[in-house]
């Protein structure tokens with residue numbers, strides 16, 4: 001049995017067609033059923049439905065053989081203990097700094113609100129900017145509006161969330177997409193099944209790009 005960890009929402013929706021192309025279709029819909037383990041049309045594959053930020057943990061400990069996670073989550077988690085063999089090219093967005101549209105460029109020591117503490121620390125250090133990082137778990141856009149921070153580090157896709165809150169994108173930190181990650185022991189123990197799945201997915205993704 002191969003267990004694949006996927007988060008509900010955006011990644012699940014975008015991963016479904018890719019999985020369907022390799023014959024993996026969940027039998028239940030996580031939107032309407034409360035099951036966390038979903039059997040699929042392939043007897044040898046099941047999905048576990050977890051929070052996006054928990055995917056690296058499940059795969060690292062071997063609770064799932066494979067997982068689908070955003071590069072943002074993998075970098076923040078520190079996923080050196082996982083294999084990351086495939087860019088699935090889904091859930092694409094950009095990790096950026098953003099500030100109020102009237103705010104001056106950063107000067108001196110700045111306060112930054114983000115859920116990406118490690119990535120932000122590394123980024124500002126690389127820019128030679130002194131930054132105090134304030135960890136938030138959501139609604140980062142609010143922080144500059146209420147004086148909690150000078151700027152934020154967050155994901156940007158259409159830019160609608162920033163615009164709706166009078167913020168504007170500033171520095172582009174990196175492009176983000178979702179990756180297939182694999183538990184290192186599973187890669188050895190279940191090599192045939194995993195290699196074959198990787199191979200099929202890779203071919204299908206290459207055809208699209």
Ligand SMILES: Nc1ncnc2c1ncn2[C@@H]1O[C@H](COP(=O)(O)OP(=O)(O)OP(=O)(O)O)[C@@H](O)[C@H]1O
Nearest residue numbers: 009010011051052053070071073091092093155157
């Ligand atoms: N607006 C977006 N456009 C495209 N991809 C995005 C966007 N927002 C997030 N992503 C990608 O999708 C992944 C999952 O995001 P999602 O919003 O589904 O979960 P989350 O709410 O951030 O996670 P958690 O439930 O663990 O807090 C992110 O890690 C990122 O890689």
Ligand SMILES: O=P(O)(O)OC[C@H]1O[C@H](OP(=O)(O)OP(=O)(O)O)[C@H](O)[C@@H]1O
Nearest residue numbers: 138139154155156157158159160161162
């Ligand atoms: O540029 P946009 O297209 O507006 O997308 C960016 C927004 O998308 C993500 O939030 P999400 O929709 O996942 O909400 P959440 O962080 O509250 O889960 C991200 O945290 C931004 O707030």
